[in-house]
Amino acid sequence: MRLIYLFSAILCFVSCSSNEEHTSEGENQSVELLQHQKTYVAGGKIDLSFETESTSEIYLLISNAFGNSVLTPIKDKNKLHFTIPKNFSRKTGPCHWILVANGEQLLKDSFRIEPKTSAQATLETYFGPRSITAGIQDYSMLVNVTTDPFDNVYPEGTEVIFKSQFLNSISEYTVPSKDLISWKNIYSTTKSGRILVNTSFKNITSKELTTIVFPTLGEAFEIETDRNHAFADGNQIMVLRSGIIQDKYNNIVGDGTMVNFIIKNSKGAILKSMAPTINGIAKASILHPSEKEEWQIDAYITGAAKSNSVSIDFDAAITDYSYEFSENNRLITVGPLVSFMDQLVPDGILIQLEIFSETGQYLETKKVSSIKGLGKIEVPKEFYPDGSYRFICKTAGIIKEFEVTFNEE
């Protein structure tokens, strides 16, 4: 403490001695500044005193970076005392003053206010971005501003310690301030996780700040299928599953990474299913086809990664079916449809009947779903008068063709 007093005393002395003479501009209004201290510490008491013979009203115009004001003196015989208000004495930087009388500038000078470094500092820290990706390129930036109790920035070159922790390692750097701030890039790690940082200055530390290192983009991955049986019964659900998807640093990709399963069937049509990953695994489902099929399955993470290609066959569950006519041939009953164990197929197999005229002109397609293994299609006489028709029945990929004659008279 004594050292500080001594130091500031020397400082005063030095600054006083380096001071130039102040002379007034007006001749009959000679004014003299009584003390010549050029540097003050923020928050301290600052008084300016002048000696003058002038009787006119004298004001002190004072300004700093944030604003200006005009002060009225306390007169004591031929002395004028101005007490600098706290909004000026607490703000560091140059503080300019002009002594004014009758619209004329009598004296003009400035003094400097230094931050109060003897009191406890405050650390203002800014950290961002708060999430980065694993690897060697990405980083977060930690910015620190050291201020005194009056919110003044510490002088340039103030050394601040930056600390960062990841898993078992704690790093420490000393960074001098420049342009009001001191800053450091906190680089990402190859392992995903959380990096904790803080800054410290003398005996105070900032609060803990966090950035999350997310895994980077997934790499090529494996997929597999899982199904109850290999029959194309149009009823069972097949599971499409990826292996554990990882980035190039072997971090499991973030939950929710969307995986698209693209299936190409034997007719060239594209089927699609998708699922987000949980713990690196994406699990999508798709219904078995209802006829004999051969599927080619690939999976993608859009813009990032591709899986191996998987090929899978489905055997026909329905190998054949019968049909019969009733009610003057106007009611066609398809079935019973039986599956691989001769069981009735589950309801909902599509039965499709295309109707052509005698001359081969296409007339209509009738579609029904099977119920209890049977599909019933009626050909009403209002629409189809007596005559010969050709029918093509398509069910479970099996095509049957037959001719029917309606003759009710």
Place this chain on the structure above:
Amino acid sequence: MKNKLTKNIYRVLVVASFLAINGLIIAGISAVLSYLNTGADKASILHLEEPMEKVYAPKVVWGNLDNPGRPMEKQTLQEIERDYLNAWHVRNIALKDNDVYGISDFYTDSARIRIIEHIDLNIKNKIFFKETTLSHYPELDFYSEDGTLVVFTDKNVERYQETYNKYSLLLHKKDTTNYQIMMLLEDGFWRIRHLQELEIEQNGIQNKERNLDSVLASITKVKGLNYYPKNTPWDTFGKKFNESIINKDFEIIKGMGLNTIRVFVQYDDFGKADVPSEKLKRLKSLLDLAENNDLKVMVTLFDFYGDYDITNWTLTQRHAETIVNSLKDHPALLGWDVKNEPDLDFDSRGKNRVLSWLKEMTTKMKQWDPNHHVTIGWSSPEAAIHLAEEVDFVSYHYYREPEHFLEAHNTLKSVVKNKKIVLQEYGYSSYDGFWNLYLGSEEEQVNYYKTMQKQLAENNVPFLFWTLYDFQEVPKAVAGSLPWRTRKQHYFGCFDYEGSKKKVFDVLDQSP
């Protein structure tokens, strides 16, 4: 009988009070209902951007944008600039009105406390400040990776300030300061967090070298007139702008042996701070036509502008800068006249206010165009002593008796000594009618010009007379609406309404 009358009076009173009470009740209910229906427009929740009229436009030139942090994006830079200037603007207003409205939008919590303390002190001491910044030269120091923190140095911030103590002007001054600023992006606004004045060397913007000798030499040879087209006086660059009419007029002027014209650019007409390109194109084409006819053009800016308030200094400067920069290389340009007869605004606006504005504008115009002269068209030889040091040559107008001209001219000459002087406007109306008791005539005009031209020739005074044509219409803004003032204005020309020569033409014809 009397009883019946009283009864009637009571009846009337009862009915009237019944009606009045009902009226009051209805009025009350409707007031309550309309009060409940007031409030903010629901759309205001959306904070939609509304285009604002420009209110503050200091010159901003960004220097170095390289910084050790994130590369600066163009759009972010615009946003930072906008909010930074807004911060200055709201502070200027706060210091003027001692009201902190808007401060919280552009200063963070800790920073705004400082401004509030200043305002509180100034309210207590009954002080306010009118100030504006005129130019900023910021350079980027740091821009953080997450794009929410920026540090930059604003160099050579020119500021003009007037201090008012108990409602009277205490002092006006201009200073140049450097600042270092840290701004944070908070809920869509860039806000000032730290504002630090820097004590670095003032390397003020270097004034460009001015080389005016040859231009000034040509000033002494100026013979010309103040020009408005016959059918569109005080609206040269309006919708009726017609190149062929102007070209014909210029041919006549050239035929009269004259070499210079003076034209007027109106502040409002030319779009205030944002000068429309259409208007500039017309002004340029007028100069092109002048060039084709070997005429030089003296361009008078800020016609019909009369505010001079500090709050629109930056707007007037952007206005002038745009026009000056687009014409400064034109071969027909003789020079710039900052303002026509500004001394007439001394009474209404305050002499100090007008002179401060003129001084600053003159300085700026000299910087923008170092190769042409800048002058001010004072309304009388007595007013022309103002700012004589600032202008490149002195211009004044003279509409008084020709016999006293030389005396007034020589008095001015003795005061401004080393400056050249131009008689920028003079003339005489040939109006002969009721409002001047039929005392005027074309002969009177001829006599006036004879006397004047003789004096001007003998003393080598460069002149621009008023004007080419008699005008059928004179706007109210020029001479008011009193007929004994305006009628005169119609007959100052050397050609009449029909475009035929008046008697005075021969006196003014300078062709050999």
